[in-house]
Amino acid sequence: MLVGHLEKRFGRTLALDDVSFSVKRKETVLLAGPNGSGKSTLLKVLTGVIRHSSHSKVEVLALDPWKSRATLFAHAAASFEDMAFPDFMTAREYLEFVSSSRNVDVAQATRYAAGLFGIRSFLDEQIRTYSSGMKRKIALAQALAFKSEMLLLDEPFVALDTKTRKELVDELTVRKQAGTTLIISSHVITGLDDLVDRVMVMSNGRLVFNMIKSGSNQSLSEMFDSAMENA
Numbered sequence: 001m002l003v004g005h006l007e008k009r010f011g012r013t014l015a016l017d018d019v020s021f022s023v024k025r026k027e028t029v030l031l032a033g034p035n036g037s038g039k040s041t042l043l044k045v046l047t048g049v050i051r052h053s054s055h056s057k058v059e060v061l062a063l064d065p066w067k068s069r070a071t072l073f074a075h076a077a078a079s080f081e082d083m084a085f086p087d088f089m090t091a092r093e094y095l096e097f098v099s100s101s102r103n104v105d106v107a108q109a110t111r112y113a114a115g116l117f118g119i120r121s122f123l124d125e126q127i128r129t130y131s132s133g134m135k136r137k138i139a140l141a142q143a144l145a146f147k148s149e150m151l152l153l154d155e156p157f158v159a160l161d162t163k164t165r166k167e168l169v170d171e172l173t174v175r176k177q178a179g180t181t182l183i184i185s186s187h188v189i190t191g192l193d194d195l196v197d198r199v200m201v202m203s204n205g206r207l208v209f210n211m212i213k214s215g216s217n218q219s220l221s222e223m224f225d226s227a228m229e230n231a
Contacts, residue, residue, distance in 0.1 A: 001060050002022050002059040003058055005019075005055065006042075006056040007019075008050070016041055016205050019206065021210055026176075027197045029196070030189060030192060031200050032187065032200070034187060034203070039185040039202055040082070040185065042185070043080070043152050046152060047072070047073075047078045047152055048072060061075055061149060075150065076150040077143040078152040079139040079152075079153050081154050088128070089127055090123065090125060090126055090127065092114070094138065094142070095145060109146045112146070113144065116167070117167060118137070133160065133164075136158060149180065151182050155185060155187070156184060169192070176195060193213075196220060198210070199211055201223075208230070
């Protein structure tokens with residue numbers, strides 16, 4: 001992944017301000033920062049959900065995500081905090097629908113997703129009846145339903161109970177060991193020290209900190225606090 005001089009404006013609001021970084025394949029990156037710092041916007045640019053500025057350089061798996069989003073998502077998967085769901089569908093129908101848009105065995109992917117986070121217990125209920133925590137589990141499960149080269153997860157721990165959070169960390173650890181590149185955007189960083197290779201911190205649309213964790217004796221919390229003090 002390569003990002004160079006990335007800028008994104010929404011009207012007069014500068015959401016991303018000259019952001020540049022690179023991520024090696026198989027790295028696990030924690031993208032930290034307070035709410036409103038630009039983390040979600042950055043992930044949406046990286047996945048081609050929104051367009052980057054014309055002078056910016058953005059490559060994900062050697063592709064421009066805006067121009068090659070369909071090709072990118074044959075090899076990558078993502079979940080977002082503000083994902084919208086078709087309320088009239090059941091979780092099973094939604095997982096089958098999402099899986100059918102990828103070059104995977106739909107039945108196998110749906111079975112795998114249904115086995116995560118206790119989803120099988122409400123698999124055939126309409127999504128309109130779900131709590132925020134149940135919707136969060138579906139958002140994560142559709143991204144984890146198949147083996148991908150890269151996972152980009154936006155605030156994945158929001159609305160998760162302690163048991164589900166541990167299950168997610170365990171699942172991400174398995175993916176990391178299998179060589180998946182992980183980009184995890186989160187303001188919740190407790191318990192991720194053993195998972196993360198690199199820490200990037202954003203503040204007010206700017207990348208204010210970028211360090212390989214093995215190069216520091218600090219915990220993730222200490223690295224984040226230090227970054228924010230100097231932002």
